[in-house]
Amino acid sequence: MxxxxxxxxxxxxxxxxxxxxxxxxxxxxLELNKDRDVERIHGSGINTLDIEPVEGRYMLSGGSDGVIVLYDLENLSRKPSYTCKALFTVGRSHPDVHKFSVETVQWYPHDTGMFTSSSFDKTLKIWDTNTLQPADIFHFEGTVYSHRMSPVATKHCLIAGHRQEVLAVSWSPRHEYILATGSADGTVKLWDVRRASGCLSTLDQHNGEKSKASSEAANTAHNGRVNGLCYTNDGLHLLTIGTDERMRLWNSSTGENTLVNYGKVCNESRKGLKFAISCGCNPEFAFVPYGSTIAVYAVFTGELITMLRGHYSTVNCCVFQPHFQELYSGSKDCNILAWIPxxxxxxxxxxxxxxxxxxxxxxxxxxxxxxxxxxx
Structure with a gap:
């Protein structure tokens, strides 16, 4: 150095x-920061976290109780030990609180004045951060497991959401009209929202070598439910996780399975699993909820680097803060933990x-x- x-x-x-x-x-x-606490607000498991990309200062959380909390991560006290305080809470007494579990929260990528949330109550809500009131509410016929907004779109403000059996969704950070989705039927599809037909391709774990696969596994990305996916920050690769306890890395341009071996990846979640990928490192790393721990993998070699231990129950989500290379994780134990270098x-x-x-x-x-x- x-x-x-x-x-x-x-x-x-x-x-x-x-x-x-x-x-x-x-x-x-990265290690558990014993001097930094995140104020405990949620009375049940935490399903989703998101840090706004503008300043990297404010974090949203959504819980199984339908509650949404906004935290200020900055150390305003300037003391070595401090608590990240909750600035506001959409609690059970709020007139517009979600009735059931909040599965995804996301900041508007270009401005902290707006954020979105989706829930098992079959709604997706657009929130005004300043008034803490929903600017719009979308009602769906089926359960909304996940939604995302494109981080690079300049010509549209589409929100990708799915009903029922699509468990994970992610916009390409490279192409503003390209979208990836993971389903309970084991498939991962790439979409171009400008096309009438929509679907560009279906990822095949066997790269077209169907003669070596059973008919049931052909044209699927996993042999189980695909409940997690995330693009690398350059958009060149897509990482997916399934309940077959496998994680796979795909070339996002060709749709080819790169065949990186990550070994057994514990995944018992029956809904979406929120994992994160680092930014600006060499190599890049994936932070994957793994039971009550977080597994850190080298993305392009599959090497298990370390296991981060600190939660008392199943970890549901984690989010990477690229400004200071910090990690935050949420668990069924109702705690949010901060991991710092x-x-x-x-x-x-x-x-x-x-x-x-x-x-x-x-x-x-x-x-x-x-x-x-x-x-x-």
Whole structure:
């Protein structure tokens, strides 16, 4: 790291390389922050979390009791130990509270003045953050398991939602009209919302080699319910999770299964599973609820890096804060936990870089990218 700083200072290296190396170090050192509490408001399990992308300061949570809470994550007290306070709550006494479990909350991607929520009460609500009143309510015939808004759309403000057996949905961060959905029938479909037919392709775990698969498994992404999916931040790959206890990485352009082996991924959820992918690291990491723990995987190699332990019950969701490489998780134990990078060990003034034990550095800290990669 000292070498990267010296090279950057001398103008000999790309500044992005130092940023990637430091972000990677911070993610690899994530630990439960015992000095930061998130105020406990929910009286039942927490199903969904979302941090607004504008400042990275405000977080929404939705619970099985229908309650929605907004938190301020900033340390206003400037003390080492502090509690992230709830700014407001859409509680059971609120006239527009969801009647049943809130499954998804999401900020409007470009402004903190609006957020959305969907629930098992078959509604999707558009909220005005300032007045805490719904600006619009959409009623559906079936259960809304998940919804998302595109993070990059400039020509539309569509909200993708599904009824009944579609458990997960995600917009491409690369193409504003492309959408991926995961269903209880084991399929993952890619859609172009501009097309009348809609569906572009159905992902096949066997990459077309049907002769090696049973007829039941052909043209499916998983041999169980697909209840979680998430694009990498560059939009080039799609990560999916199924109740067959498998996680798969797909090329989002070709639809090809990259065949990365993540091993057995515990997934007993009967509804949507909210997981997260890091941003700006090399390699990138996936944070996956795994029973009462959170499994951290290297996205492109499948290596299980570590298990984050701290919850007392099943973890339902996690969200990554890319500004400071922090992670927040929600569980059936009604708690939201904050995971932050461990502080860097100070280097004594009398020790030079050449005397440091370089052979003991984690290989994941090394950055093999060149400056040309950032230009492409």
């Amino acid at each position: 000292l070498g990267l700083m010296a090279a950057r200072q001398a103008g000999l290296d790309d500044p992005a390389r130092l940023r990637r190396a430091e972000r990677t170090r911070r993610v690899l050192s 461990a502080p860097r060990e100070p280097v004594p003034d009398d020790i030079s870089e050449k005397s440091l034990p370089q052979q003991h550095l984690n290989p994941a800290y090394e950055d093999a990218w060149s400056s040309s990669d950032d230009e492409g």
